Amino acid sequence: MKRSSKIKIRWGFIIFFVPVFLWLLFLLILPHIELLRMSFVGTDFYGKSGFTFENYWSFFKEPIYWRTFARTALYSITVTFLVLVIALPVAFYITKLAGTKIQGFLMILLLVPFWVSELIRVYGWIILLRESGAINYFLTKLHILREPIEMLYNDATMIMGLIYTNMLFMVIPIIGVMESLDDSLIEAAYDLGAKKTAIWAKIIIPYCLPGIMSGSIIVFMLVLGSYLTPKLMGGKNALWFTEQIYNQIITYFNWNQGAAFGFLLLLMSSLIIFVALKITRQKFTKVIK
Amino acid sequence: MIRSLQRSKAYSFSFNIFIFLYFLFLFAPLIVTMILAFNDSMFPSLPWKGFTLDWFFGRGPEKYGIFHDAINLRSIYNSFKVAVAVTILSTVAGTMAAFLFEQEDFKFKNLLYFLMLAPMVIPGVILGISILMFSNTVGLFLEDVFGIYVKLLSPGIPLVVLGQFSFITTIVALIIIARLKKFDRTLEEAAYNLGANRLEVIWFITLKYLRPSIIGGAAIAFLMSFENFNTTLFLVGPDATLPITLYLQVRDGSTPVINAIAFLLIVVSSTIAVINLYSGKKSTY
Numbered sequence: 001m002k003r004s005s006k007i008k009i010r011w012g013f014i015i016f017f018v019p020v021f022l023w024l025l026f027l028l029i030l031p032h033i034e035l036l037r038m039s040f041v042g043t044d045f046y047g048k049s050g051f052t053f054e055n056y057w058s059f060f061k062e063p064i065y066w067r068t069f070a071r072t073a074l075y076s077i078t079v080t081f082l083v084l085v086i087a088l089p090v091a092f093y094i095t096k097l098a099g100t101k102i103q104g105f106l107m108i109l110l111l112v113p114f115w116v117s118e119l120i121r122v123y124g125w126i127i128l129l130r131e132s133g134a135i136n137y138f139l140t141k142l143h144i145l146r147e148p149i150e151m152l153y154n155d156a157t158m159i160m161g162l163i164y165t166n167m168l169f170m171v172i173p174i175i176g177v178m179e180s181l182d183d184s185l186i187e188a189a190y191d192l193g194a195k196k197t198a199i200w201a202k203i204i205i206p207y208c209l210p211g212i213m214s215g216s217i218i219v220f221m222l223v224l225g226s227y228l229t230p231k232l233m234g235g236k237n238a239l240w241f242t243e244q245i246y247n248q249i250i251t252y253f254n255w256n257q258g259a260a261f262g263f264l265l266l267l268m269s270s271l272i273i274f275v276a277l278k279i280t281r282q283k284f285t286k287v288i289k
Numbered sequence: 290m291i292r293s294l295q296r297s298k299a300y301s302f303s304f305n306i307f308i309f310l311y312f313l314f315l316f317a318p319l320i321v322t323m324i325l326a327f328n329d330s331m332f333p334s335l336p337w338k339g340f341t342l343d344w345f346f347g348r349g350p351e352k353y354g355i356f357h358d359a360i361n362l363r364s365i366y367n368s369f370k371v372a373v374a375v376t377i378l379s380t381v382a383g384t385m386a387a388f389l390f391e392q393e394d395f396k397f398k399n400l401l402y403f404l405m406l407a408p409m410v411i412p413g414v415i416l417g418i419s420i421l422m423f424s425n426t427v428g429l430f431l432e433d434v435f436g437i438y439v440k441l442l443s444p445g446i447p448l449v450v451l452g453q454f455s456f457i458t459t460i461v462a463l464i465i466i467a468r469l470k471k472f473d474r475t476l477e478e479a480a481y482n483l484g485a486n487r488l489e490v491i492w493f494i495t496l497k498y499l500r501p502s503i504i505g506g507a508a509i510a511f512l513m514s515f516e517n518f519n520t521t522l523f524l525v526g527p528d529a530t531l532p533i534t535l536y537l538q539v540r541d542g543s544t545p546v547i548n549a550i551a552f553l554l555i556v557v558s559s560t561i562a563v564i565n566l567y568s569g570k571k572s573t574y
Contacts, residue, residue, distance in 0.1 A: 012487050016389035019382050024404050027455035031419035038422050086311070093308050096291040108566055113315050115562040117516030119532050120551045123539050124318025127325060127333055127548075134321050137335040164314070186291050217410060225412020227519055232539060242414045242519075249418055249523065259422060262415045273410055285402060 032266075038259035055260035065244060065261075072241040073268055075155075076224040079162045080170075083219050084212065086163070087170040092204070095178045096186075107175075114168040122232050125161055126152060158234035165229055166222050170215035177211035178204070213282045217273050224269050241265055319555055326548035333545040344549040355549045361534060365550075367446065368515050368531040374450045375457055375514035380507045382454070383461030384499070388491070390462075391469045408456035413519030420452045421523045445526030452524045453514045460513065461506035468502035469495075501568065508565045512558055 042052035059065045094106050113121065128134050129151040136148035151157060181204065189199050205212070230240035245265070248258035277284060325333050329341035331352075341347075347354035355361055390402055408416065421444065428442035441447045472495065480490045496503070518532040525533055531550075538547050 012388070012491075013393045013395065016385045016393060017395070020386045020389050020401070020405070023382055023386075023455070023458060024401065027420060027451060028404060028407060031416075031423035034423040034426055035415070035419040089304070089307060090311055093304060097304065099292075108563060109312060110315070111566060112559045112562050113319055115512055115558040116319060116555050117518075117532060117558075119516070119518060119535055119539065120322065120554055121318060123535075123547065123551060124322040126539065127321055128318055130334075132332070132334040134335055164318075167315075183291055183293055187293060190294055221410050221412060225414050225519060227414060227522070228536065242412070245414055245418065246522070249421075255422060258418060262418050265412060266415050269410065269412065285399075285406065 035259050035262055035266075038256055039263045041256050043256075055257050056264075058257065059260060059264065064239070068239045068244055069241050069264065069268070071239075072224060072265075073272070075159065075162075076220055077272070079159055079166070079223045080216050080220040082159070083163050083167055083170045084216060087167065087174055087215065088205075088208075091171055091174040091178050091208075095175055095181075096183070110171060111168070118165050118226075118228055121165055122161060122229055125157075125164065126232060129157060152233055153235040155234065158230055161229045161233040162223050162226065165226070166219045169218040169222060170212075173211040173215040173218075174208055175211075177208045181207050209280060210282060213277065213280055216276065220272065220276075221269055224265070322548055323552045323555060325545055326552040328545060328548075331544055333543075333548050344545045352544065353546065355546055355553070358546055361531070361546065361550060364529050364531045364534040367528045371446060371449050371453065371521075371530055372511050372514040375453045376507050376511045378450070378454050379458040379461050379510045380503060382458045383506060383510075384465055384496075384503060386458065386462035387465035387469050387499075388495075391466055405459055405462065408459045411456070413456065413517070414523070416455055417452055417520040417523035420448070420455065420520075424448055424451075443526065444524050446528055448524040448526070449521050449530065452520045453517050456520070457510045457513050461510050464506040464509065465499055465502045468499055472498055504568075505565055508561055512561065516558075 039055050040051055040053070041049055042054045043049045059069070090110075094103060094110070098106055126133070130136075131148045131150045131152075133148075133151070135151065136145065139145040140148055185203055185207075186199055189203055194202070225242060227240065227242045227246065231243060234240065241261070242265070245258050245261045248254045248261060273284075325335075326344055327340050327342070328335075328337055329339040329343065330336075341352075343352040343354055345354045346356055348357050386405060390398070390405070424442040428439055431437055431439055431442075476494055476498075477490050480494050485493070516532060517530075518536065521530055521533060535547060535550065
């Protein structure tokens with residue numbers, strides 16, 4: 001019995017292994033090696049192409065490139081942090097405060113908007129916030145504003161939009177771990193006279209750390225790589241790094257420069273995620289699931 | 290501070306206000322978008338000029354509703370084609386990946402698992418450009434060496450399908466793995482003892498058990514594919530998908546026909562969401 005099932009398991013192994021391997025090889029490993037290769041290729045004055053560091057060099061030479069890069073990184077970290085600050089009390093309310101009857105209903109209410117595409121949700125904000133938008137309409141009707149103001153196209157609105165579009169990916173993992181947090185731990189701390197801040201800092205947050213980390217990684221990655229929200233809600237000079245990549249590849253048709261930018265973005269996101277995991281002593285394969 | 294503990298009135302009150310504002314924040318843009326789909330105006334903004342269904346059924350010449358809007362209908366059709374292909378491919382591959390990582394043991398398993406998770410932390414834009422560049426290089430190579438032009442490798446629907454497949458499969462696999470982890474393997478052993486072979490065990494026992502997560506994964510794959518923008522942007526050819534055409538219309542301004550499309554998308558995706566969540570609840574086992 002043992003022996004025969006072993007041979008069959010090898011068969012099963014090949015059937016499962018081959019498609020997965022092909023997928024990862026042809027759509028993940030080789031394309032990224034190609035991305036790296038392309039980023040070191042340049043064309044010289046005579047139209048001959050060869051190895052060069054020029055694509056990376058120009059990134060540091062042109063302030064607009066590295067400034068956009070730094071800005072994107074900084075804003076992504078800020079947005080991730082703000083999302084976390086909003087997500088914690090929301091998750092806490094749903095898991096620990098809401099009546100058990102409305103808990104399920106609130107969960108569905110929470111999830112439904114995120115099944116709607118990012119574009120539609122950003123469009124909704126444009127309709128609300130622009131100069132001819134709904135909020136301006138009501139504010140002028142109520143004589144709070146004398147004339148409509150443009151609320152779109154600034155950094156604050158863009159950050160709000162990024163928070164909005166990526167909120168769920170923080171709330172869900174945190175709810176996942178917070179649900180299993182035993183209420184009696186909080187009760188015990190309360191009975192012993194702990195303050196709310198102490199309960200949060202010493203019990204809730206450490207317990208929820210795996211959820212917080214997986215939420216933070218996903219949100220950070222999505223914000224860093226987002227294109228629609230900064231493009232449609234940010235100002236004209238509020239370039240996001242993905243827009244630089246788009247410009248190089250689609251507008252200027254400079255694939256080598258675009259490849260270098262893409263690789264830099266990938267490098268930065270991996271580095272920040274790596275550091276965050278090291279600081280909080282979490283493991284990547286445990287956090288992403 | 291929790292259900293079982295005494296809470297001050299001010300605490301409960303402010304917390305309730307916070308949650309109310311949060312849900313208002315979540316729903317306000319969607320509700321306003323949906324309402325304005327019925328506004329009898331040429332612009333998707335207030336004031337309210339009366340109720341109309343023209344943005345759905347209008348035949349022109351002034352107002353073209355979505356059901357008579359050739360460009361948008363065409364892109365919906367394209368998105369639908371892509372989404373069906375991606376759903377089938379990624380559900381099959383995701384299920385296989387789940388079996389591979391949960392039920393098989395082999396060298397470099399951890400490395401391969403790590404690679405499979407990588408698409409979760411690679412920005413979609415990067416996936417798009419790297420697949421674009423790779424397929425372009427392969428295409429050029431085939432043309433140079435064998436003198437054959439492979440249309441599949443230039444931007445277009447097949448490349449969009451591959452690009453979306455590359456990361457949606459990871460998500461499907463993770464959903465199925467989560468359920469497979471809870472599977473009681475003695476059930477399989479019992480079936481083996483009763484004389485079933487591996488294929489029969491998988492078909493009759495394991496896949497039956499996994500069915501809710503496979504359906505859930507497929508539903509998520511379909512929606513993610515239908516709505517994908519970042520990866521698609523770089524791989525799309527002349528046949529634009531819905532998010533791409535919608536993006537151009539949102540950027541350049543358009544009639545409330547976008548609101549009508551948004552209305553339909555919101556209704557359809559929330560219906561799928563509710564069904565998925567409800568059936569997921571029933572079968573958590």
